Amino acid sequence: MDHERSTPPGRVVNAAAGSADQVLQVGHVAGDVHVHGDPAPSLPPPRQLPREVTHFTGRAAELSKLDALLGNAGSARSSTVVISAIAGAPGIGKTSLAVHWSHQVRERFPDGQLYVNLRGYDASPPLSADHVLDAFLRALGLPAGRIPQDTDAKASVYRSFLAERRMLVLLDNAATPDQIRPLLPNEPGCLVLVTSRSRLSGLVARDGAHRISLDLLAPDEASSLLRDIVGQDRTDREPKAVDELARRCAYLPLALRITAERLAARPRSTVAELVHELADERQRLDVLAAADDDECTAVRTVFSWSYHSLPRDTARMFRQLGLHPGPTISLDAATALTGSTTTVTRRLLDNLVAVHLLAETESRRYQFHDLLRDYAAEQALLDEPDAQCGLAVQRLFEWYLHTAHAALFAYYPLNPELPIDSPPATCRALEFTGLDHARRWLSTEYPNLVALIRRAPNLSQHTACWQLTIAIGTYMMQELPVADRIDVHRHGLAAAQHTGHQLGQAWAYLNLGSASRDAHHYDDAIEYGQRVLAISRSIDAKFMEGAALGNLARCFNDLRRYTKAAELGNQSLSIYRKIGNLRNVGLSLIQLGESEHGLGQLEQANAHIQQGLDIVTALKGTTLQALALRCQAKIFHAQGQRDLAIQSLNRAALLSKSVRDDRRYGDALNQLGELYNDIGEPDQSRNAWREAIAVLAYLDPPQADRIRIQLNSFENGNINDS
Known part of the structure; x- marks a missing residue:
């Protein structure tokens, strides 16, 4: 058979397929060379930069420093640039500067641009270098299944991919040098930009990074930014008020932008009126908080200006989004959350995007900026009635649960019937056209599904939690590391135990047993299997009893205890024949044949395996x-x-x-x-x-x-x- 191999896209590989397409160069080959098929097409270079910043103002000195560093790229020992804010203030414009300059010079890096938000200062845990290397290697064309497990190995492969390339890597919102170092290429032709609220002195001292300390905007630059966004006609009528508004915003770019957007959205208001709104000392102190104060206080005040000026329905959309625990949300999920129509939800989301309270990261998918997610959740608790929050969360869990359930049967049609509640009439779960469609949805939504499962107990969604874990069990078994599976199914078990649902507990133990066996933790797998067996017999759940016996038989086959495995396998086969579950009859025959092979009963083993193969082939399993x-x-x-x-x-x-x-x-x-x-x-x-x-x-x-x-x-x- 063909053994496909991945090669870094755009590198020199040799094809022996009769074309002068790509060239593979080797020194010495022992044995025969076998080449099958055409080489896989190269992926286009990654172009991951966020969109260009609108109304970028000022930063002339910093841009000149970056230009000077670019002139040395390719000859200097290190071309890492650290951009940090004094005192680590959020909203200083680190990302804006990095993105703006990167767009100006991207043609100098024809092999592509990589970007990641490391979440160093975020409500969510920081992204590890290991996680980022996974994402970067996939973007560079390496299939997920072929990425090494060890972080050092990933970093080595990553550096190999970047060898002899000219690439720009933008590492946004970093926390520590250790988070960054594995992501640094060795090639001088590559340029790395790092933004962080810390000074990252270790990166400067040990890695030769060039630091650019980003300060507040100069007063004239801050006023200019306000004029660009609000419009010259209005600001020219109140030049002193504009200067005062910039001062009240502490010349902080994020505060300036949000304030200007609010003013632009209120064409009948004057600049002086907004200045008066900022006269409240508590709000002003929040914006102008000292470096040692809680950063979130100032940002919270700035966000409140945007939130309180929203139309009522848009404000409700904003705070309801704060109830979503995952990193991103699709238009369909947001529609379920609000209980509205797709058209209305899209309009409200567009309203939030237009005033920079939400980002549309790709078509029909949205994401809050760092601290906005926390602020939205805070407003949901303050302004949304408890009953309404509960209903919104219920709708969200129902949509994810029943969409995941639909995806399961498109992904694996032979999956057994699961103890999942029927969807309510109001739930508009997605439908899937086949395996690829379902797989794309499961892969995209998996971080959200896990976030829902982990947050479910705090949201009183225990039943939805354990049902959701079994709905995605088959997908996780085939496509995710065993440690992830065990973690998720433990959450499902705890939720089922909280509700006292016996069948839910049996399914959780069954999935934990399967994952533990794949992890070669046989003591755990056998214990879980025995618990499934006890529960299923106590509630007369024949399918689960057969599944427990089958899982135990597989464990004993792995342990080469073939007599015990055959005994359990025969019991499982008998149950499935009685209840008429043809798929599992086939599986039991195959497993029984494996036990008999271990016992040296080759003819009998082959007969049972062939019977099982005939059954599952007819079922297209x-x-x-x-x-x-x-x-x-x-x-x-x-x-x-x-x-x-x-x-x-x-x-x-x-x-x-x-x-x-x-x-x-x-x-x-x-x-x-x-x-x-x-x-x-x-x-x-x-x-x-x-x-x-x-x-x-x-x-x-x-x-x-x-x-x-x-x-x-x-x-x-x-x-x-x-």
Whole structure:
């Protein structure tokens, strides 16, 4: 079969496909070279800069310093630029300066621009370098399943991708040098801009960064910014009031912009009237808070000017958005939250975007700026009646739950019926056209789904919490690291226990058992399986009883306790036959055959596996077909039918890959490597193991490590033999 490999887009690779397209250069190749298919098309260079800043004013000295640094890019030892605000004040314009200048020079970096908000000073936890490296490597064209698990390894791959390229990297809102260092390329042709509220002295001292301390705007620049936004006609009539308004805003760019937008939105108001509104000492002190005071106090006051001038329906939209716990929100989710129509919701969201209280990060998806999310949530508690907050949260959870449930069956049609409440008539959950559509939605919304699950207890959404965890269980099993799965299902278990729902607890234990088995935590997996068994028998839930027995049988197969596994597998098979669950009859036959193979009963094992394969093939159960073929390959190998074994494993790998089941794809590659090793095909074995490591490094690090150790031992043995 083909073993696809990822290469940094835009780099020199060699294609042996009869074209002069790309070139792969190697020094020495041991053994035969096998090339299959055309090379994958390169992705376009990343262009991740936020949109250009409107009405950018001033900063001439700082722009000149940046231009001077650009002149040295490519020759200086380090071209990292740290932009920080004195006393770390928010809203000083660090990001505006960095984005504005980056747009001016982006043509100097033809290989692309990378951008990330590191959330160093944010209500949410700061982004780790590990998290950012994942995102950057994906943007550079490396598939998620092939990104290394270790942070240092990710950083090494990242630096390799940037080698000999001219790229601009903008790291926004950093907290510490440690958050930044793994993201620094080695190439002098790359330029890194870092914005932070701290001075990042360690980055200057150890890494040679050039610091630009960003101060408040000069008085004339602040007044000029107000004039640009409000309009010359109005401001020329009140020049002194404009200067006073700038002073009352402490010459802080964020405060100036929000104030000017409010004034522009009130064409019948005078500048002097707004100055008078700022005369209140408590508000003025908030804006002009000293560096040692709580930064949020000043920002809160500035935000209040925008909030209190909103139309009633737009203000309600703003504070209801504060009830959403996730990092972004789609138009559909916002519509569910408000209980309104899509048209009305879009208009209100556009109103908020227009006055800079909300950002539209992509079509139909929105995000609050750093502290605005906290402020919106605060206003929801202050201004929205408790009952209305409760209804909005209920609508939000219902929409996410039933949309996730719909996505599940598009993603994996053979999934069993789940104990999820029927959607209310008012819930307009999304519908999905197929696997790809569902997968895109689940991937995009996963951070929001996890945020909902974690916040659910505080929002009295315990039932929705455990139901949501089982709705996304299959997606997580195939596409997410096992540690994430365990964390989510523990939240689901706690929620089910809080409600006392026995079947909900059984599902949570079942998912925890499956995740623990994939993590090779067999003691935990067996304990969870036994708990599912006890609960299911106490409430006469036959499907769950069969599932518990099946999970336990898989654990004992892994532990090579085949007699026990066969005993449990037969019990599971009997239950599924009685209740007529054909999908799980097929699965049980496959697992029983695996146990019988372990006991040396090859003919009986092959018969059971073939029966199971026939059933799941008729049901179009691609994942289970791949499992059956992998089990069948073991029997063919034991019977000396090597060609059939290789054929079965190649088919299993292709099936798993076709439905993006990378975990099972990696398992098939590993098994293929073992088979090639046994039959004396070292090059094929090495290739299969290397690809298995790349695929499993993200999803199953312990298994990837085991394969890596096996590969190292194999290669060292070959060296010693030579």
